[in-house]
Amino acid sequence: MCEWEDREELERERRRWEETTLQRNLERLGLKESPVKLYTPLDVKRKKYMERLGFPGEYPFTRGTYAVPIAATPYGGDTMGVRPAAGVYAGYGTAEDTRDLWRKERRRGANVAFDLPTQCGYDSDHPMAEGEVGRVGVAIDTLADFETLYEAFDGITTLDRMASNFTINAPCNIILAMYFALAEKKGVPWNKLRGTPQNDILKEFAARGTYIFPPKPSMRMVRDTITFCHKYAPEMNVISICGYHMREAGATEVQASGFTFAHAIAYVQLGVDAGLDVDEFIPRFTFLDFGGGMDFWREIARARANRRIWARIMRERFGAKNPRSWIMRGGDSIFVGPSCYTLQRPLNNLIRGVIGGIASYLATGFGTGGVPWDEPLGLGHSYEARQLTLDATRIMRFEAKLGQVIDPLAGSYFVEALTDQVEEEIWEVIRKVDEIGGAVEAIETGYTIREIARSAYEQQRQIETGERVVVGVNMFTGENEIEVIPPRLLPHPYDPQHLESAEERQKAKLKKIKGERDQAQVNMALKAIRKAAKNENENLIPYFIDAVKAYCTIGEICDVLRDVFGVWEPKGIV
Amino acid sequence: MTEQRPIRVLIAKPGLDGHDRGAKVVALGLRDAGFEVIYSGIRRSPAEIAEEALQEDVDVVGLSSLSGAHRTLFPRVVEELRKRGLHDVLVIGGGLIPPEDIPYLREKGIAEVFLPGTLVSDIAKFIREHVGGERSSHGK
Numbered sequence: 244m245c246e247w248e249d250r251e252e253l254e255r256e257r258r259r260w261e262e263t264t265l266q267r268n269l270e271r272l273g274l275k276e277s278p279v280k281l282y283t284p285l286d287v288k289r290k291k292y293m294e295r296l297g298f299p300g301e302y303p304f305t306r307g308t309y310a311v312p313i314a315a316t317p318y319g320g321d322t323m324g325v326r327p328a329a330g331v332y333a334g335y336g337t338a339e340d341t342r343d344l345w346r347k348e349r350r351r352g353a354n355v356a357f358d359l360p361t362q363c364g365y366d367s368d369h370p371m372a373e374g375e376v377g378r379v380g381v382a383i384d385t386l387a388d389f390e391t392l393y394e395a396f397d398g399i400t401t402l403d404r405m406a407s408n409f410t411i412n413a414p415c416n417i418i419l420a421m422y423f424a425l426a427e428k429k430g431v432p433w434n435k436l437r438g439t440p441q442n443d444i445l446k447e448f449a450a451r452g453t454y455i456f457p458p459k460p461s462m463r464m465v466r467d468t469i470t471f472c473h474k475y476a477p478e479m480n481v482i483s484i485c486g487y488h489m490r491e492a493g494a495t496e497v498q499a500s501g502f503t504f505a506h507a508i509a510y511v512q513l514g515v516d517a518g519l520d521v522d523e524f525i526p527r528f529t530f531l532d533f534g535g536g537m538d539f540w541r542e543i544a545r546a547r548a549n550r551r552i553w554a555r556i557m558r559e560r561f562g563a564k565n566p567r568s569w570i571m572r573g574g575d576s577i578f579v580g581p582s583c584y585t586l587q588r589p590l591n592n593l594i595r596g597v598i599g600g601i602a603s604y605l606a607t608g609f610g611t612g613g614v615p616w617d618e619p620l621g622l623g624h625s626y627e628a629r630q631l632t633l634d635a636t637r638i639m640r641f642e643a644k645l646g647q648v649i650d651p652l653a654g655s656y657f658v659e660a661l662t663d664q665v666e667e668e669i670w671e672v673i674r675k676v677d678e679i680g681g682a683v684e685a686i687e688t689g690y691t692i693r694e695i696a697r698s699a700y701e702q703q704r705q706i707e708t709g710e711r712v713v714v715g716v717n718m719f720t721g722e723n724e725i726e727v728i729p730p731r732l733l734p735h736p737y738d739p740q741h742l743e744s745a746e747e748r749q750k751a752k753l754k755k756i757k758g759e760r761d762q763a764q765v766n767m768a769l770k771a772i773r774k775a776a777k778n779e780n781e782n783l784i785p786y787f788i789d790a791v792k793a794y795c796t797i798g799e800i801c802d803v804l805r806d807v808f809g810v811w812e813p814k815g816i817v
Numbered sequence: 818m819t820e821q822r823p824i825r826v827l828i829a830k831p832g833l834d835g836h837d838r839g840a841k842v843v844a845l846g847l848r849d850a851g852f853e854v855i856y857s858g859i860r861r862s863p864a865e866i867a868e869e870a871l872q873e874d875v876d877v878v879g880l881s882s883l884s885g886a887h888r889t890l891f892p893r894v895v896e897e898l899r900k901r902g903l904h905d906v907l908v909i910g911g912g913l914i915p916p917e918d919i920p921y922l923r924e925k926g927i928a929e930v931f932l933p934g935t936l937v938s939d940i941a942k943f944i945r946e947h948v949g950g951e952r953s954s955h956g957k
């Protein structure tokens with residue numbers, strides 16, 4: 244960046260150093276080549292500072308999303324993003340079980356984990372739901388379950404004063420319809436509702452697997468969210484675009500970023516094609532995160548590059564004029580994902596999480612201790628593991644004072660060179676998807692899925708051959724090592740007996756609701772959905788609202804849509 | 818001397834869990850290790866898996882689940898296989914499975930459970946040791 248010397252002179256000096264000092268050192272150590280790399284001003288592109296880096300909170304955002312990261316302020320609290328406004332992601336068993344837990348914890352926001360039948364659009368009594376009801380989240384079949392769930396906040400807060408996060412994708416708009424119906428019943432206007440549905444269906448096809456309908460009608464439903472919320476619920480975020488799941492499924496850091504941006508481009512295009520002004524709807528787009536791995540320096544470079552790439556996509560590709568539209572909201576953190584965690588000597592995972600947290604601090608101005616160390620031991624984290632994660636976060640912030648300086652590595656020959664390199668690699672993925680015809684086509688042809696599977700397999704191959712070291716798994720496993728397995732004495736608060744009986748209780752409740760509702764009204768609402776679904780231009784959300792108010796089940800609504808849209812069967816999966 | 822056909826393996830995802838990185842990696846790894854491998858794709862019912870095992874005449878069924886439904890679904894797959902007369906098919910499992918569940922799964926006919934961190938080469942070795950030389954076609 245800064246030119247200290249004449250470039251040619253520096254090149255001469257570098258060659259001299261290699262031939263003398265370095266060479267002598269290598270000979271003394273008996274090495275042919277150096278195991279460490281050196282960067283100098285020669286490795287940094289000669290570009291203008293303001294163009295490549297600028298200032299935090301300003302284009303191109305290389306140095307930070309905001310001038311002051313929220314976590315560095317007193318409002319950041321001592322947990323700094325570990326506990327989002329909506330509370331920790333949770334949900335299990337029936338709506339009653341989750342309601343009781345939330346009440347006990349005095350929660351002030353809903354960050355809902357749904358069970359897999361709900362996420363896949365099956366009712367709890369569907370044969371495919373067997374064994375899965377209430378397992379990874381709360382079971383929701385009808386609006387009655389939703390009403391029960393939100394009783395957790397009775398006397399504590401109201402819908403207009405709280406935020407709700409819904410980790411739901413394929414049936415997202417049905418869940419949103421329940422939220423709108425609930426607000427209506429409680430007399431809260433829709434324009435006062437705040438929340439974030441995940442709604443990132445493309446990454447479901449690419450990695451997470453809870454898709455239902457083919458990509459095109461699925462994207463139509465995302466469009467419905469964008470246009471409906473734009474008009475009636477402008478404080479609601481419409482999507483939380485995720486790289487994390489693709490990363491966890493095996494994507495490299497470059498692929499995770501590249502595919503995430505390719506997906507984001509497809510979502511922005513939906514709003515543009517619906518005739519909305521990009522500067523008006525983009526502020527309601529958010530990113531979850533891009534995941535993270537153990538390759539410390541590349542993660543840092545990637546996080547810096549991500550901000551620059553998104554700013555350029557919004558400004559140059561979509562012509563957004565409002566500087567707010569160039570900001571990557573959310574997603575600006577590094578987070579070592581549980582696919583880096585090991586079952587063997589599991590306390591090592593705390594160290595892995597902290598390394599991600601340090602990388603995050605250096606690249607984004609804040610970081611956390613990551614996922615609790617006991618993640619691989621089974622579903623649910625112990626209280627001790629959660630405590631360690633929180634303390635790790637606090638030690639990084641308050642003892643090590645990692646957040647004192649924003650973007651402290653800027654100007655490093657190495658970090659700037661690597662940021663440029665990683666950025667170019669990510670653009671290459673985006674260009675490749677563009678060539679295929681866009682993110683939807685890349686999914687339909689199986690390209691994205693195959694690329695991710697190939698990377699996953701390559702990583703495993705490297706572990707098997709020892710090229711990639713995983714401490715305690717493929718290396719350092721000899722007799723002299725101690726298999727450290729700390730006890731977990733304060734188990735996860737999910738009641739195992741409730742978990743066991745959830746399926747039966749939920750099926751009984753569903754049967755009761757079905758018996759009590761007005762069947763004529765149900766049939767009418769489902770018929771209206773069928774008709775509207777056939778017309779691509781119709782927004783389905785108003786029809787979903789009518790249907791959930793009549794206590795139609797998620798399964799019934801999805802069955803109608805399955806009939807009209809078809810179901811997605813991926814091809815060429817491995 | 819009769820010519821031995823390669824061992825045929827069905828890697829399957831019962832239930833609704835979509836986390837199939839492990840399933841795919843094991844499928845690709847076993848294929849490279851000389852097995853004939855079929856991957857079911859995600860979201861298969863126990864009956865669908867058993868039916869595919871029958872149709873594909875496999876020697877091994879490898880089940881993967883990360884959602885916590887293994888206690889219900891793995892034994893159901895074994896039941897469905899037995900219903901179709903597939904008594905010799907070796908059933909193995911893997912995923913995010915608490916070690917305390919393993920004895921229960923063994924009792925229900927899951928020959929071995931492979932936990933995170935397992936090398937595919939170890940799975941290959943286990944299969945070779947447990948699918949014997951007397952292997953023959955299931956009489957299609």
